[in-house]
Amino acid sequence: MRFLRCLYIHGIMLYMMKEIDLKLQGKIKRLTNNTFKFDERVGEGWFSAVYFLKSCEIAEKYKPNNIVTMQFFQKNHAVLCGTDEAIALIKTFAKEPKSLEVYSLKDGDKIAPYETVLTITGPYQNFGFLEGIIDGILGRRTSVATNVYNVAKAARVSGIQKPVIFMGDRDDHYTQQAGDGYAAYIGGSTAQATHAMNEWWGKQGMGTMPHALIQLFEGDVVAAAKAYHESYPNDDVVALVDYNNDVITDSLRLAHAFGDKLKSVRIDTSQNMVDKYFFKHEERLGRFDPRGVNAKLIFALREALDQEGYHHVKIMVSGGFNTEKIKSFEEQKVPVDMYGIGNSLLKVNIGFTGDNVILNGEPQAKTGRKYQPNARLEKVDD
Structure with missing residues (x-):
């Protein structure tokens, strides 16, 4: 059985809208x-x-x-x-x-x-x-179910449902995964991290790559992504890009290496870290908290990808997201395509x-x- 099957982003959107309805x-x-x-x-x-x-x-x-x-x-x-x-x-x-x-x-x-x-x-x-x-x-x-519903509702804008991926495996006892995964599905999440979370409603777990995989390749995100793609050629290439705390540089490296095959990048910057982008562009600092996954960073990433012609590459964010933060992102029209959420959904x-x-x-x-x-x-x- 394949480990953490990736899902095609547009397919998830349509499927989630149908399932929530x-x-x-x-x-x-x-x-x-x-x-x-x-x-x-x-x-x-x-x-x-x-x-x-x-x-x-x-x-x-x-x-x-x-x-x-x-x-x-x-x-x-x-x-x-x-x-x-x-x-x-x-x-x-x-x-x-x-x-x-x-x-x-x-x-x-x-x-x-x-x-x-x-x-x-x-x-x-x-x-x-x-x-x-x-x-x-x-x-x-x-x-x-209610926590997930509120998050999914916050991530639904102009009739379009942005996927909410349930990533609660590390935030709870493993024996609760099947029931919590089903409850998350009822609330509106149709993509989840483990097979157990999907057990009651008949799907399989999905995911990309952990930081551990990049560590094995000495921080070389492109080499890690190539190894992943060669091992799972039928999976979409969805790469984690915050390992070196330089998400724009690593996202562009991946885009140059994979071209159209790169479907998405995921940003999971720690909430006590400031991405290197802001040290390179101090003029973009202002009255906002530059730590973690923030709106300014995502706008800059989208701009960098688009400037080099990688309009097809989607952006997924995770780490510290809850209903309030998603609402804030959507009100600012931050160009996020998917949200990965864990701890806040299990309260x-x-x-x-x-x-x-x-x-x-x-x-x-x-x-x-x-x-x-x-x-x-x-x-x-x-």
């Missing part, structure tokens, strides 16, 4: 139970808060015939994700899952604060121990709550909470 129209098919790899200890209560386990034991002993409805909600405008995973969890580990009636929204649905996204009705002892796990699934997946900033709100067909909930019916919920088949 499909997701927002709620046309993404539900994932099946076979998609997920759960730890079998979930069924033993190993991952459940002990008070839930004890409550299930008490319910079984004293109130075995009670039927409760538990509803789940959160407090933000968000893009929902994790419902398929939560449903699969219920079907896999709930006691007598066919005794439960489940209604749910779909992954990719836009949701409002306090909107009910999932309800479970049945004997409490059959599913109550899963409450905290479901909260965690929905919270993490929805956070990532878990949305929390879900599960509440018992109906008991034996009658309203019964803690003060301040009540049953919130939602006509958008769909019944989940057994």
